[in-house]
Amino acid sequence: MDHRRTDAYLHRIGAARPAAPTSDALRALHLAHLRAVPFENLSVHLGEEIVLDPDALVAKLVDRGRGGFCYELNGAFGALLDALGFEVTPLQARVPGGDGRLGIPYDHMALRVRTADGATWLADVGFGTHTHYPLAYEERGEQRDPDGVFRIEDGAAGTVDGAADTDFLVLRDGDPQYLLEQRPRALRDFEAGAWYHRTSPASHFTRSLVCSRLTEDGRITLSGHTLTTTVGGRRTRTELPTDAAVLEVYDQHFGIVLDRLPPEPNPAEV
Structure with a gap:
């Protein structure tokens, strides 16, 4: 990305251009991205192509005001970090399912980031x-x-099961989140995983509809007509009565302007 494009991305996430690619700068950018750009799979249900090209991903987030899921969000964030002078390496991961079995190879994408102060971080927006x-x-x-x-x-x-001795297991509160391979990858390596999650009846993305964003005091999530707000660990669910109300929530809370709602999946039919 050139200087102008980088500034547009920083404006999208409400972040200042860091003076240097330091660990503190990475932490600030990471949090700003999570608060500004939603995790969403609307493209899957709107029939939109998911193009794993840095320019296309940045255009989706910056020009169209959209979000995405792992390949899109970490792909675009990696492009931003690279433009700001960070050393960025995509890594592939596999996510355990409810039965404990690992998902497909290239199930998830995360980023290894090295900073100017000599630290190495696992970044994942x-x-x-x-x-x-x-x-x-x-x-x-x-x-x-x-x-x-x-x-x-x-x-x-x-x-x-299926892990190698060089793999890393990332846990949250003792529960496995994903198994991370250390071998460097390129964005194009994840195309098969993106295709699977966009098309397969077994993918949780074809079986669910979600748009979610971190907030200063919790999280806000829209799934179909159900709006869930979390503040201080307390969840409140609201059923939105009309399609117009759902479209308004997409606009007001996520900055996403749609001319039609994505169809809600029926897991029994996909």
């Missing part, structure tokens, strides 16, 4: 409810975050 701040990549003790206590464990082989 594309996992929905996750850390507010990057995790210290080489730390193996507990890492406390506003959204829980996180831990990175080495050598997960034997702990999670």
Whole structure:
């Protein structure tokens, strides 16, 4: 991205251009991104193509005011960080399902980020409810975050089926979140995973509709006609009575202007 495009992205997330690509700057950008750009899978249900190209991803977030899911959000965020002088490496991860079995290869994308002050971080703005701040990549003790206590464990082989000794297991409050491979990847490597999650009846993205954003005091989530606000750990659910009310929530709370609602999936039919 050129200087103008980078400034437009920073304006989108309400962040100032950092003086240097430091750890503090990364933390500030990470939190700002989560608060401004929603985790959403509307493209899956609106029949929109998901193009894993940095320019296309940045255009979706910056020009169209949209969000996305992991490949899109971390892909665009990685492009921003690269433009600001951070050293960014995409990594692939597999997410355990409800039965404990791992998802497909390239199930999830996260970022390894090295900063000018010599630190290495695991940044992830594309996992929905996750850390507010990057995790210290080489730390193996507990890492406390506003959204829980996180831990990175080495050598997960034997702990999670199919893991290699070099994989990392990321846990939140003791529960596995994903198994992370350390081998560097490129954005194009995730195209098959994006296609699977956009088309497969087995993908949780085809079986659900979600738009969610971190707020200063909690989180706000819209799923179909159900609006869920979380403040101080307390959840309040509101059923929106009309399609017009849903469209208004998309606009007012997520900055997403739609001319039609995405159809709500019926998990029994997909």
